[in-house]
Amino acid sequence: MANGRHAVEIRPDGTMILAHVPKCGMLYWMQKCVGGYIETLRICHFVVEDTLMIVNEEGRIKGMELNPKASAVVLENIYGPALIMKTGKVKNEDDIVGLTHTEGSMIIKEIDDIANMVKILYKK
Numbered sequence: 001m002a003n004g005r006h007a008v009e010i011r012p013d014g015t016m017i018l019a020h021v022p023k024c025g026m027l028y029w030m031q032k033c034v035g036g037y038i039e040t041l042r043i044c045h046f047v048v049e050d051t052l053m054i055v056n057e058e059g060r061i062k063g064m065e066l067n068p069k070a071s072a073v074v075l076e077n078i079y080g081p082a083l084i085m086k087t088g089k090v091k092n093e094d095d096i097v098g099l100t101h102t103e104g105s106m107i108i109k110e111i112d113d114i115a116n117m118v119k120i121l122y123k124k
Contacts, residue, residue, distance in 0.1 A: 004100035007054075008084040008107050009033060010073075012065035014115075016108050021085070021098040030054050030096075034081050035064065040096070041074050043084070047110055048103045052096060054083040069111055072118040084111075 009019045022029050030038050039057035056064060059079030070082035084107050088097035099107065 004098040004103060006099045006101055006104045007033075008099065008104050008111070010067060010070045010082045010084070010111065012067040012080065014069055016069070016111060018101065018104040018108065019083075026096070030083060033083055035059070036062065043073060047106055048086065048099065050087045051107070052085055052087060053078070054085060054096070056080045068118075069115045072115045073111055 005021050005023070007019050007021050009017050011017075019033070027038075034054060034056040036056045036058055038054050041053040041055065043051040043053055053070065053074055055070070055078050056062065060077070062080070064080030067078045067080060067082055070078035073084075084104075085096050085098060086103075087094055089095070090097065
C-alpha cells in the first residue's frame with residue numbers, strides 16, 4: 001500500500017484543504033492542527049479504505065466551534081478542526097499514515113456530497 005504525505009483538514013467554517021503531512025513529528029503536527037490531544041474515529045463508509053478522522057478529544061469541553069461537515073461524516077458532533085488520514089503499515093506496524101493526493105481529492109468530494117445530503121435531509 002502506497003502511503004502519501006497528505007491529510008484532509010476540515011475546518012469548522014466548512015472549508016477543506018489538502019494539507020501536507022511532515023515526515024517527522026507527525027503526532028505533534030496532528031495535535032497542532034486539531035488544537036490539543038487527539039482522538040481517532042474510524043470511518044467505515046468512505047471510498048478510500050481504512051480512513052480515520054482525527055479530532056481534539058476535548059473539543060467540546062474547550063468550547064471549540066461545532067464542525068458541521070466533520071459531524072456529518074461520523075454522525076456525531078465534532079468540535080474544532082478535524083483531519084482525515086488513514087491507517088497503514090510503518091515498519092510492519094499499524095500506524096496513522098498520510099493520504100495520496102488522489103485519495104485526498106476523492107475524500108474532499110465525498111465529504112461535500114455527504115454534507116449536501118445532510119443539508120437536504122434536515123431542510124425537510
